Amino acid sequence: MDSSSDTSSSPPPPALSFSRRQKEKVLVIMGATGCGKSKLSVDLSIACGYEAEIINSDKMQLYRGLDISTNKISIPERRGVRHHLLGDLDPADGELTPADFRDLAGAAVADIASRGKLPVVVGGSNSFIYSLLVDRFHPGSDVFYGSGPEDRVSPQLRYDCCFLWIDVAFPVLCDYLCRRVDEMVETGMMEEMADFYSSESWPGRTGLLKSIGVPELEWYYKMGDDEGGWDTVRRSVYEDAVRKIKENTCRLAERQVGKIMRLKSGGWDLHRVDSTDVFRERLRAEDEAEEVWEKEVMDPSVKIVKQFLQEE
Incomplete structure (x- = not known):
């Protein structure tokens, strides 16, 4: 999660319009831990005039407890945007599998879309993202580390997806x-x-x-x-x-980027948005960090999402 300051004082981007479609449209925000996925998901949801709701796909943030340690986005940082599967599960019930997540998150996608809103899937657990989005999911396969024919990344998705990959140069991140x-x-x-x-x-x-x-x-x-x-x-x-x-946090980030690259090489159409300059400014504690975020992350993301929503 990103802990930067509230951007409510900035002028909001123009509201986005939804067009009719055959498959449910789903926005997916990917990236390594700490890259700003949660902040971007909220900013974009507000840019949609609050006509979007967020589905958490971070496997640790699914559970109640350890809010600081798992970097759950706080209530004030959510800024009124509804979140699903965030701290909803009892950790005593055991570890959720990718197949379990596919069922839970799939139900959330259907619910959000049925109310005419845009589902926004956000999180760093790429195995969960893959299990949710792929048209035919095989629980026994391992598309990230497996080498058999059944472990190939499938480009066939059950939703009409727009992928935003928030990337930060690894040393800076x-x-x-x-x-x-x-x-x-x-x-x-x-x-x-x-x-x-x-x-x-x-x-x-x-x-x-x-x-x-x-x-x-x-x-x-x-x-x-x-x-x-x-x-x-x-x-x-x-x-x-x-x-x-x-x-271990840095190693996790490195593994997450490796999995994203595996999905990209497997045919997933990912829009890479470079947020490196934003994090350089944050490390220097410069006031310009938010301005750089708006220019280099938010503005291109809004354009990509706006075009996606207008496509038939």
């Missing part, structure tokens, strides 16, 4: 992600994790156990409270855990 981890720690991540591990039910929260931060901090919280000589040891364990969280 990694620097930003590391800073974001520090900000998460400062804004309550450690307290949130402490509550998670102090709960008697935490071992059964299987849906969240793979969230970055949970395995890295497990040993730190199992050590108990600071007592005498443990202070130095706990500090070392804590610093090592934060370092691993940063490393």
Whole structure:
């Protein structure tokens, strides 16, 4: 999720119009963790005159709990745009499979489209995105790491899709992600994790156990409270855990981009929007970051979506 400031003071882009079609139109916003997908989804939904609703496709954000650690978009940042499958599931019910997500998100697409609104699928879990969108999904296949004939990416989709791929040069994104981890720690991540591990039910929260931060901090919280000589040891364990969280977040981003490239090479028509300059400005804490976002990300995205919605 993106934690940048509210853009409500900026003049809104012109409202977009919907045209009749045979398949449901679906907007899909893809990209690595932290690249600004959530912010763009809200900005575009508002540009549509609130005639769009967002379906989360991040597998960790599906579950209730660990809002800071999983980077769920906050209520104020949603700016009145309705979100689906965001913190809706009980993590004790087990891990959701791609086939499960296809059913849940497919029902959300049908519901949103039936009310004349645009479904916007947003998230970094590309296996979930693939399972939802492909015309014929085979649960046993692995289109990202498999090598058999059944593992080929299918270009046949069950919806009329427009893909926006928000891309950021990896060194710049990694620097930003590391800073974001520090900000998460400062804004309550450690307290949130402490509550998670102090709960008697935490071992059964299987849906969240793979969230970055949970395995890295497990040993730190199992050590108990600071007592005498443990202070130095706990500090070392804590610093090592934060370092691993940063490393694993950057590795996740790299894997996500690799999967997006696999889909692109498999025939998916992805519109790449380069957000690198935006993140350079954010790392410098420059006031111009929002202006660069509007010019280099929002404006081209609005043009792409507007053309998509007007196509028969």
